[in-house]
Structures are given as C-alpha cells and as structure tokens.
Amino acid sequence: MSLTFLAVHAHPDDEASSTGGVFRLYKNQGVRTVLVTCTNGEYGDAPGGIKPLDPHHDPEAVVAVRTEELARSAEILGIDRVVRLGYRDSGMMRWPQNSDPKAFWSTPIDEAAERVAAIMRDERPQVVMTYNEFGFYGHPDHIQAHRVTVRALELVDYEPTLYFNAIPDSVMAMMRERFENEAREMRAADIAQGLEPEPEGEPDMTPEEEIRMGTPDALVSATIDVRSVTDAKYDALAAHASQTDGSFWLRMSREEFAEAMGTEWFVRATNPLGLTGTVGDLFAGYRTDPF
Numbered sequence: 001m002s003l004t005f006l007a008v009h010a011h012p013d014d015e016a017s018s019t020g021g022v023f024r025l026y027k028n029q030g031v032r033t034v035l036v037t038c039t040n041g042e043y044g045d046a047p048g049g050i051k052p053l054d055p056h057h058d059p060e061a062v063v064a065v066r067t068e069e070l071a072r073s074a075e076i077l078g079i080d081r082v083v084r085l086g087y088r089d090s091g092m093m094r095w096p097q098n099s100d101p102k103a104f105w106s107t108p109i110d111e112a113a114e115r116v117a118a119i120m121r122d123e124r125p126q127v128v129m130t131y132n133e134f135g136f137y138g139h140p141d142h143i144q145a146h147r148v149t150v151r152a153l154e155l156v157d158y159e160p161t162l163y164f165n166a167i168p169d170s171v172m173a174m175m176r177e178r179f180e181n182e183a184r185e186m187r188a189a190d191i192a193q194g195l196e197p198e199p200e201g202e203p204d205m206t207p208e209e210e211i212r213m214g215t216p217d218a219l220v221s222a223t224i225d226v227r228s229v230t231d232a233k234y235d236a237l238a239a240h241a242s243q244t245d246g247s248f249w250l251r252m253s254r255e256e257f258a259e260a261m262g263t264e265w266f267v268r269a270t271n272p273l274g275l276t277g278t279v280g281d282l283f284a285g286y287r288t289d290p291f
C-alpha cells in the first residue's frame with residue numbers, strides 16, 4: 001500500500017519547527033508527503049529582524065521572502081507537494097489584523113475546509129497532522145488550521161488517523177529551564193561588559209497559556225525518533241532565516257540540536273484503526289511491508 005502523510009500548518013516555517021523530522025523521516029522511507037500552508041506569513045519578522053508592529057514592516061515584502069524560504073525548506077525536507085492556501089496572516093491574538101476580511105481567522109471555516117478536503121480526496125493520506133484546539137500555543141492562525149482540518153475530515157468519505165503535535169509537560173519544563181538559564185546568562189554577560197541588560201519585556205503568553213502548551217506525558221500517543229534526520233530539520237529551520245536567524249535553536253551546535261530536537265511528539269485525535277498505547281510510528285497499523 002502506498003503511504004501518504006499530510007500536514008496542515010498555519011505559517012511558512014511551522015512545517016520545519018514542529019514536523020521537520022517526520023517530513024524528512026517519512027520521505028526517506030518512501031512515504032509521499034504533502035504540506036498545506038494556510039497563510040502567507042505576512043506578520044512574521046521582516047528581513048533585518050523588523051518586527052510586525054514596526055512602521056517600517058512591509059507585509060508584502062515579508063511574503064516574498066517567506067515564500068522563497070518555504071520552497072527551500074520544503075526542498076530540504078523532501079516534501080513532494082506544497083499547497084499554499086494563500087490566506088492572510090491574522091497576526092497574534094487580539095491584533096486588529098485578526099478582523100481583516102482576507103485574514104485566515106476571518107475566513108469561513110467551511111470555505112477553507114472544502115479546499116483542504118479537495119486535497120485530501122486527491123491524495124487520500126492515511127495520516128493527517130495539524131494542531132490541537134488551542135492551536136498548540138494560542139495563535140489564531142493555528143487555531144483556525146485546527147478547525148479547518150477537523151471540518152475537512154468531515155467532508156471526505158474516509159477517516160484518516162489525525163494527529164496533533166504536542167510537547168510533553170516533562171519536556172516543556174526542561175525547555176523552560178533552559179530558556180530561563182540562557183536569558184539569565186545573556187543578562188549577566190551584558191552586565192559584565194558594562195552594557196545595559198536587555199529589558200525583560202512583556203511575556204508573550206499568560207502563565208495559563210504557557211501551561212496549556214504542554215500535554216500531560218500520559219496523553220502523548222506517538223513518540224517519533226527523528227534523530228537520523230535532525231541535520232535536515234536544522235537546515236530547514238535555517239532556510240527560514242528571516243524568522244529564525246540567531247534563534248535559540250540555531251545557536252545550538254548540531255549535536256546539541258540533535259539531542260534537543262531529535263524527538264517529535266503527537267496526540268492521536270482520531271483512531272480508525274483502534275490503536276492502543278504509545279506508538280513509535282505515525283503509520284502504525286498501515287504498514288504491510290516491513291521497512
């Protein structure tokens with residue numbers, strides 16, 4: 001049986017950060033891989049690190065750069081087909097951009113779902129991946145990607161296995177400690193050099209939102225070892241230079257990156273094959289030949 005993996009992501013770069021490993025891993029195993037990217041990513045950083053609310057931020061210039069970056073990332077990950085739905089980035093929750101009629105957040109769910117369903121009818125993926133109802137971290141475009149994908153599954157005549165990406169609470173706690181240590185070290189280094197330390201700034205998320213990003217370890221139902229392909233994942237993230245240049249992850253050595261990013265976790269949201277327990281393969285139950 002030919003196997004197909006379909007991921008529905010919100011922005012260019014999400015394919016690399018949360019599924020870069022599984023995309024490359026499954027491609028290496030001969031699985032057909034398809035990426036749907038819902039938005040153009042207008043409200044990412046502009047080249048030179050210009051933030052989206054800066055008056056010099058030009059959303060259209062950002063799209064031009066990010067479209068190229070997505071193509072390069074997809075090439076590195078060996079993605080067979082990329083479909084850009086072309087909706088406008090909605091910005092972060094509560095930004096006025098949320099209500100732009102072209103914004104993904106303002107798009108009727110059925111309209112976008114029908115487009116995703118058409119791709120599913122065409123590709124018939126056994127495994128579909130998107131985010132949970134919280135959009136993994138509360139971004140409106142990620143929440144909308146969830147709603148659209150769940151609705152699309154109701155519009156097709158078969159039931160694939162749907163997975164949501166996840167970070168186990170135990171890993172989240174380790175990552176938080178690492179982030180905090182690094183921030184502390186950077187402040188200490190600034191002070192040692194006689195520089196004014198960077199102000200800590202407003203946190204992006206409320207503590208409740210941050211807690212919701214994690215998944216209780218016991219609820220994680222797929223743990224995928226992607227250590228064999230972390231170089232491709234690193235390169236795909238680096239291909240999104242306008243968003244990831246100098247990022248926490250890319251400042252790591254490749255060895256550290258492999259250690260930190262060598263596992264991808266998922267929660268099974270539909271279970272047509274009646275799988276139980278935690279699997280090590282998103283295609284568990286679908287394989288007829290050993291690989």
Ligand SMILES: [Zn+2]
Binds near residue numbers: 010
């Ligand atoms: Zn995103």
